[in-house]
Structure formats: structure tokens, C-alpha cells
Amino acid sequence: MIMPDHKGKPAMEEGFLPIPPEHLLPNTRAGFEIYLKQGQRFVLYAKSNDQLTGEHRRRLAEMDAREVYINVSKESVYSDYIQDNMSQLLNDDEIPVDVRAETWSWSAGKLAEDVYETALPPSVLRKRVDRIKKLIEASSRFFNSPESLKELSKYISAGGDIYQHGIGTMVYALCLMQTYDADDAVLTAVCVGAMLHDIGKLQLPEELLSKDPATMTEQEFSAYSAHPNIGVRVSAVIPLMPEAIHCVLFHHERVDGNGYPSGATGEEIPLYARVVAVCNAYDGLTRSRPWRRAYTPFEALKHVRNDTGAFDQDVFMRLVKVLSDSGLT
Numbered sequence: 001m002i003m004p005d006h007k008g009k010p011a012m013e014e015g016f017l018p019i020p021p022e023h024l025l026p027n028t029r030a031g032f033e034i035y036l037k038q039g040q041r042f043v044l045y046a047k048s049n050d051q052l053t054g055e056h057r058r059r060l061a062e063m064d065a066r067e068v069y070i071n072v073s074k075e076s077v078y079s080d081y082i083q084d085n086m087s088q089l090l091n092d093d094e095i096p097v098d099v100r101a102e103t104w105s106w107s108a109g110k111l112a113e114d115v116y117e118t119a120l121p122p123s124v125l126r127k128r129v130d131r132i133k134k135l136i137e138a139s140s141r142f143f144n145s146p147e148s149l150k151e152l153s154k155y156i157s158a159g160g161d162i163y164q165h166g167i168g169t170m171v172y173a174l175c176l177m178q179t180y181d182a183d184d185a186v187l188t189a190v191c192v193g194a195m196l197h198d199i200g201k202l203q204l205p206e207e208l209l210s211k212d213p214a215t216m217t218e219q220e221f222s223a224y225s226a227h228p229n230i231g232v233r234v235s236a237v238i239p240l241m242p243e244a245i246h247c248v249l250f251h252h253e254r255v256d257g258n259g260y261p262s263g264a265t266g267e268e269i270p271l272y273a274r275v276v277a278v279c280n281a282y283d284g285l286t287r288s289r290p291w292r293r294a295y296t297p298f299e300a301l302k303h304v305r306n307d308t309g310a311f312d313q314d315v316f317m318r319l320v321k322v323l324s325d326s327g328l329t
């Protein structure tokens with residue numbers, strides 16, 4: 001499947017952008033023209049205000065069309081269309097799971113990258129976080145299946161940017177919170193907190209972020225370890241639910257009390273923040289850093305397990321189970 005990447009570098013062909021035919025969702029209006037490629041020509045297949053039906057997709061399947069095309073100038077209309085219809089798309093069992101997983105990752109990547117832009121005016125940041133909330137609300141049923149996480153992991157594990165780590169942490173937090181039968185509003189708040197947990201790092205110098213925290217000088221570490229507090233300050237303008245704020249603030253706490261910023265111990269740290277702490281550590285270890293290669297899921301779990309006193313053991317065991325149910329370890 002060819003999709004534009006979320007860095008805004010669409011796979012262009014003469015001003016046209018290929019999209020998967022599965023994205024033409026029945027009972028919707030796309031808001032952009034859809035074209036087929038015949039030889040070297042692009043032929044109109046559906047007008048922008050046409051009501052799409054299952055028939056549109058069936059005919060494309062009969063033609064064995066692997067992709068349809070949109071005008072490249074309509075990329076943002078297309079991206080909004082996918083976001084607006086994410087729930088329908090994710091719950092459409094006629095669409096292969098890998099296509100749904102790739103679409104989710106593409107859309108989440110765009111949204112997360114937008115949120116992690118520096119110096120956004122509060123009203124813009126608020127709107128962008130609202131879109132993430134919507135994405136999470138649309139995603140919970142899809143995430144309830146081990147097969148989905150397996151497919152998603154192919155798309156979410158690459159990249160070392162803060163926003164990519166935010167998505168990964170959010171995906172694992174969503175899967176773990178579902179094992180606690182969390183209330184929908186809490187689940188969404190925790191996922192938003194997981195996505196934004198490192199937003200305070202945007203205020204830190206790049207040279208500092210490229211260093212291994214274990215080898216930092218005392219002064220460097222003190223600047224680095226301010227990022228949860230900075231994150232709370234940055235996100236105060238949104239505003240976030242208390243659970244989300246706690247995830248931003250407490251994701252580096254340790255159950256033995258040796259974490260930061262508060263040094264709280266065990267159950268003094270809210271459960272959902274202990275969940276995000278484990279997901280943050282695991283996701284971070286599976287990404288390559290300037291000072292080390294990416295660990296395999298197995299190595300990362302071993303590393304988390306061996307960090308005695310850091311993590312809630314029950315949360316850790318739930319992560320092990322979620323990953324092994326999805327065939328990832």
C-alpha cells in the first residue's frame with residue numbers, strides 16, 4: 001500500500017497522490033475527486049460530493065485496482081476525511097487489519113507531529129490535542145484485539161523523534177489500560193498524557209537530549225529531569241484532565257522512591273502513571289538513541305525487568321502478556 005508519509009512528502013506522480021481503495025468508505029462523501037490511472041492518464045472515478053457506497057470499493061476490487069488517486073492539492077482534505085471517519089474505518093472488518101493499522105499509524109503520526117511543534121499558540125495546541133482525543137476515542141475497539149497491536153507494531157516502532165516515542169507510549173498505555181477495564185474518559189486522558197508525556201523536552205537543548213541520561217553531569221541531569229515539570233507547564237494551556245497531567249508529571253517516578261520529580265513511592269504514584277512509566281521505558285528502549293542501538297522487544301523487557309525497584313511488577317507482567325498475546329515477544 002502506498003500512502004503519503006506524514007512528513008508531507010507524498011509519493012507524487014504528476015500531481016496525483018495514490019491512496020488505498022479501502023479508504024473509500026461507504027456512506028461518506030469524500031470531499032475530493034477520486035481518479036483511476038489508465039495507462040498514462042488519470043480518469044475521474046468519483047466526484048468530490050458523490051455519496052460513496054460499498055459498490056465503489058467492490059468495483060475497484062473487481063478491477064484489481066491496488067490504488068486510486070487524488071489531486072495532491074487535496075491532501076489535507078483527504079487527511080481530514082480519514083480522521084473524521086477513523087472509527088468507521090477501524091471497525092470495518094472488510095478492510096484488512098494491516099491496512100487499518102497503517103492508516104491509524106499514518107494519521108496518528110500526522111496528529112502527534114502537529115502537537116509536538118514548538119511554540120504553538122494555546123488555541124492551536126488545544127485544537128490539536130482535541131483531535132488526538134478523537135483519534136483515541138475512535139481507536140479503543142480496534143486496539144482490543146492482539147492482531148491489531150501486532151500489525152501496528154510494524155509501523156509505530158520506527159523513528160527516534162519525540163512524537164514517535166509519544167505514539168508508541170500511547171499505544172502500549174492504551175493496550176494496558178484496557179486490561180484494567182478503565183473507564184472511557186480515564187482511558188482517553190491517560191492516552192493523551194502518554195502521548196504528551198515528553199512534551200517538556202521541546203524546551204531542552206538538542207545537545208542535552210542526545211546524551212545518555214546515565215552519563216550526564218549533575219548539572220545536565222538537573223536540567224534534563226525538569227522535563228516532566230516543564231511538560232505540565234506547557235500543557236497547562238490545553239487544559240488536560242488530572243489523569244493526563246499526572247502521566248506527564250510522574251512518568252519518571254520509580255516505585256522505590258528514587259524517581260523524579262516527586263520521589264513518590266509505590267501506590268503513592270497513581271496506577272495509570274505507573275502504567276505510563278513502564279510503557280515509556282519499554283518504548284524508549286525499543287528505539288535507537290544516539291548512544292545505543294534499538295533493543296529488541298525481548299531485550300527491552302529484560303532491561304525493564306532487571307531495573308530493580310523501578311517499575312510496578314503487576315503492570316510489567318501485564319505488558320509482557322499483552323506483547324506475547326500479540327506475538328511480539
Ligand SMILES: [Fe+2]
Pocket residue numbers: 197198227251252
Ligand atoms: Fe521523559
Ligand SMILES: [Fe+2]
Pocket residue numbers: 165197198280284
Ligand atoms: Fe519518554
